[in-house]
Amino acid sequence: MTRRPAKPRLEWKSVRGIETPRHRITWTENGKRRERVITLDWKGDLAELDRLYWLCERGEHPAQKPKAPATSWRALVVAWRSDPRVQKHLSDGTKISYRRTMDALLEKNADKDVRLTTRAHVRAIHDKLAATPRKADHHLQVIRLLWNYAKNKLDWPLGDNPAGGIDLYGTTREFLPWPEWMVEKLAEAPHDVRVACELILGTGQRPNAAIMMRHDDFSDEWMWVWDEKGKDRFQVYCPPRLRAFVASLRKHGAHLLAKNLTQGKGYDSVEKAFRTWRKTLGNAAQEYTLHGLRKLACIELAEGGAGDAEIQAVTGQSAKTVAYYRRLADKKKLSRSAQTKRERNKNET
Incomplete structure (x- = not known):
C-alpha cells in the first residue's frame, strides 16, 4: 500500500x-x-x-481559477461563430481568416472581460504586430467587428469601440514578386519552407490553400486546387517541375505538410518558419513574402506568353491583379527589346 x-x-x-x-x-x-x-x-x-x-x-x-465573466472574449467569439445570420454571409476563406485571428486573440485574452478592454490594450496589440502590417491591421479590424457585434447584437453594456479611430498601417503596395536569387535559395531552405514555397509557385494558389494540399490532390499530370474566395475546388494541369518535386517527397501523412497522419500544418506555423529562414538571407530579402511567390507565378506565366484568361485559369486571381502583374512582365520584355536595339544600333555605327 x-x-x-x-x-x-x-x-x-x-x-x-x-x-x-x-x-x-x-x-x-x-x-x-x-x-x-x-x-x-x-x-x-x-x-x-x-x-x-x-x-x-x-x-x-x-x-x-476565477470563473470567466459572461462577457469574456471567449464567450463573444463563441457567440459570433455560432450565429447563422453572420456565418451565412462569409466565404470559407473569410471564415478561415477570421478564425486564425480570433484564435490568436484568445490565446491571452480568452477569459478577460470585454468590458475592461481599453484603447491602450488594443493599440498595444496593433503595435506588437507592426512587423507584419497586414496581420496587425486584421487584428484591429477583428476586434472592431467583435465589439460592434457584442454591443449591437448581444446588447452587452459596452461603450465606444476601443479599436475605432486607430490608424491602420494600410497596404502601401502590391506584394513584390520574388527575385531569381531568392527562388534559387529555396534549395537550401528548411523542409516546410521549401515545400510551401514550391507549392505556391507551382500552383499559383494563395499560400493558405497551397499549404493545405494533400498527396491525393495530385494525379498524373493533373492536380486539384482550391479557390478560397470563390469557394470552389477544380482540377488544373500540374507542370512537370512541380510534379517531379511532389513525387520526390516522403509521405508523413495525408498532407504534403503533415502535422500528423490526418492533419496538415497551419499557415501560421509555416509562415513563422518562413520568416525565420528569410532573416538568414539578409536585409535584401525582408520585403518579400509568401504571397509574393504567387505574384511571381503570374509574371512567369505572362512572360511565357500566356493570355490573361489562361493565367486566371491557373492562379484564380482577379482580372485587375493579372493585368497589374502582366504590366510588370511586359515592362521587362519591352525594356530588354529596347536595350537590345540600343546596343545593336551602337555596334552598327
Whole structure:
C-alpha cells in the first residue's frame, strides 16, 4: 500500500471504497466558517500528487481559477461563430481568416472581460504586430467587428469601440514578386519552407490553400486546387517541375505538410518558419513574402506568353491583379527589346 504523505491541508477520504486525496482550506468570513475542498486526481502517482498539492498551495489549480465573466472574449467569439445570420454571409476563406485571428486573440485574452478592454490594450496589440502590417491591421479590424457585434447584437453594456479611430498601417503596395536569387535559395531552405514555397509557385494558389494540399490532390499530370474566395475546388494541369518535386517527397501523412497522419500544418506555423529562414538571407530579402511567390507565378506565366484568361485559369486571381502583374512582365520584355536595339544600333555605327 502506498504510504500517504503528511502535508498541511491534505486529507484522505474514502470514495466508493477508494482512498482519495483532497486539499482542504478553511477560513472565517462574516462570522461564518467557509471551506474549499479540491479533489486531487493523482492517479496513484505520488509525484503527480505532489504537483497537484503545490498547485493548490500556490492557488494555481484549475479549480481555484476565477470563473470567466459572461462577457469574456471567449464567450463573444463563441457567440459570433455560432450565429447563422453572420456565418451565412462569409466565404470559407473569410471564415478561415477570421478564425486564425480570433484564435490568436484568445490565446491571452480568452477569459478577460470585454468590458475592461481599453484603447491602450488594443493599440498595444496593433503595435506588437507592426512587423507584419497586414496581420496587425486584421487584428484591429477583428476586434472592431467583435465589439460592434457584442454591443449591437448581444446588447452587452459596452461603450465606444476601443479599436475605432486607430490608424491602420494600410497596404502601401502590391506584394513584390520574388527575385531569381531568392527562388534559387529555396534549395537550401528548411523542409516546410521549401515545400510551401514550391507549392505556391507551382500552383499559383494563395499560400493558405497551397499549404493545405494533400498527396491525393495530385494525379498524373493533373492536380486539384482550391479557390478560397470563390469557394470552389477544380482540377488544373500540374507542370512537370512541380510534379517531379511532389513525387520526390516522403509521405508523413495525408498532407504534403503533415502535422500528423490526418492533419496538415497551419499557415501560421509555416509562415513563422518562413520568416525565420528569410532573416538568414539578409536585409535584401525582408520585403518579400509568401504571397509574393504567387505574384511571381503570374509574371512567369505572362512572360511565357500566356493570355490573361489562361493565367486566371491557373492562379484564380482577379482580372485587375493579372493585368497589374502582366504590366510588370511586359515592362521587362519591352525594356530588354529596347536595350537590345540600343546596343545593336551602337555596334552598327
